[in-house]
Amino acid sequence: xxxxxxxxxxxxxxxxxxxxxxxxxxxxxxxxxxxxxxxxxxxxxxxxxxxxxxxxxxxxxxxxxxxxxxxxxxxxxxxxxxxxxxxxxxxxxxxxxxxxxxxxxxxxxxxxxxxxxxxxxxxxxxxxxxxxxxxxxxxxxxxxxxxxxxxxxxxxxxxxxxxxxxxxxxxxxxxxxxxxxxxxxxxxxxxxxxxxxxxxxxxxxxxxxxxxxxxxxxxxxxxxxxxxxxxxxxxxxxxxxxxxxxxxxxxxxxxxxxxxxxxxxxxxxxxxxxxxxxxxxxxxxxxxxxxxxxxxxxxxxxxxxxxxxxxxxxxxxxxxxxxxxxxxxxxxxxxxxxxxxxxxxxxxxxxxxxxxxxxxxxxxxxxxxxxxxxxxxxxxxxxxxxxxxxxxxxxxxxxxxxxxxxxxxxxxxxxxxxxxxxxxxxxxxxxxxxxxxxxxxxxxxxxxxxxxxxxxxxxx
Numbered sequence: 207x208x209x210x211x212x213x214x215x216x217x218x219x220x221x222x223x224x225x226x227x228x229x230x231x232x233x234x235x236x237x238x239x240x241x242x243x244x245x246x247x248x249x250x251x252x253x254x255x256x257x258x259x260x261x262x263x264x265x266x267x268x269x270x271x272x273x274x275x276x277x278x279x280x281x282x283x284x285x286x287x288x289x290x291x292x293x294x295x296x297x298x299x300x301x302x303x304x305x306x307x308x309x310x311x312x313x314x315x316x317x318x319x320x321x322x323x324x325x326x327x328x329x330x331x332x333x334x335x336x337x338x339x340x341x342x343x344x345x346x347x348x349x350x351x352x353x354x355x356x357x358x359x360x361x362x363x364x365x366x367x368x369x370x371x372x373x374x375x376x377x378x379x380x381x382x383x384x385x386x387x388x389x390x391x392x393x394x395x396x397x398x399x400x401x402x403x404x405x406x407x408x409x410x411x412x413x414x415x416x417x418x419x420x421x422x423x424x425x426x427x428x429x430x431x432x433x434x435x436x437x438x439x440x441x442x443x444x445x446x447x448x449x450x451x452x453x454x455x456x457x458x459x460x461x462x463x464x465x466x467x468x469x470x471x472x473x474x475x476x477x478x479x480x481x482x483x484x485x486x487x488x489x490x491x492x493x494x495x496x497x498x499x500x501x502x503x504x505x506x507x508x509x510x511x512x513x514x515x516x517x518x519x520x521x522x523x524x525x526x527x528x529x530x531x532x533x534x535x536x537x538x539x540x541x542x543x544x545x546x547x548x549x550x551x552x553x554x555x556x557x558x559x560x561x562x563x564x565x566x567x568x569x570x571x572x573x574x575x576x577x578x579x580x581x582x583x584x585x586x587x588x589x590x591x592x593x594x595x596x597x598x599x600x601x602x603x604x605x606x607x608x609x610x611x612x613x614x615x616x617x618x619x620x621x622x623x624x625x626x627x628x629x630x631x632x633x634x635x636x637x638x639x640x641x642x643x644x645x646x647x648x649x650x651x652x653x654x655x656x657x658x659x660x661x662x663x664x665x666x
Contacts, residue, residue, distance in 0.1 A: 267496030305536025318553030371417025428457030573606025
């Protein structure tokens, strides 16, 4: 009879602790907030760079700034347009007539991703939602005359189990308030108080994002951006306070030091274990985050390259955020869509070695190059996964890091029979099965009763 009271007492304590936990606007306080578990378990997300820059779709999403800086290739490109044509004129051509957010959501599900991050506003300042702080320069006022962001948020949140997140650029190339603040060495904060913070709060209150991924912070300090004050509100009072996660780009010298997860710099992949949760943001197009009409096949990462980044990242404690760049009319380029389907088909077989795993004591094998490890606790058992990038010569793989016991079992994910193994001078020699056509790109070995050979030697 005492059990319900006992359980209720601890539930009350947990609720009380949440009520009493208040974060103050200091990095020490904000960094003390525990990372919501869902983010670490997710491992893989989709990044979407989509905006007015998708109209010229030339050079990169920095087209507007490159034109302003008179880069030769961009100036030559603009000879195709009337002499009085401005960057804002591209906004009317951002039509999104083929945009189907539910179709996008279904593609993301099939990719195996667990979360999505959409650019709500890039450095050009154009917002993909009807921001009252961006009048005449948003997707409702011009171009498609639609709440592009809201439609995708609804498609993702109502029809899938994916988490929905937002990218937001703090600075804007052309905004007069920011240019004025910058002229005053950021001693004034009109742009922040009248634009940035109101827009960030508007996004949170309207769309309840699970991720806020900020960028464009590097021209001012976190004090100018009011970063700590915003995050204290986000963690204490906002409707997403219990599950939201944020990255680390909140001002000069903040990246790689503060935030729920670190991005440090674009394409960040240290290939060694990190002590703080991190994310590797990676574009499929090696030269641009936004869509480029003149991209060639060799400009795109192939499936094996993407999966290699995913495995290395997860092995070292990170998440992979894979970027796509849709066209101005709202289509995901077919070669990018194909890459997403490829990753999803691999994860359908090998996801057990990725989702909800933890880094093992060793990240990559000490003997054979191209073998990376993850681990997971499953009921009363602990399993170690060795993910192999290349099919071994003669079907024999030597692992130098694991120490197996006589009753240890090795399985290949996607097959049912156990693999033969034996101890050699170099380590554990595993005999691979005949190469199955259904299994490709990379292969995951699931091992039971495993210890790190080097740690075992030290402890003995």
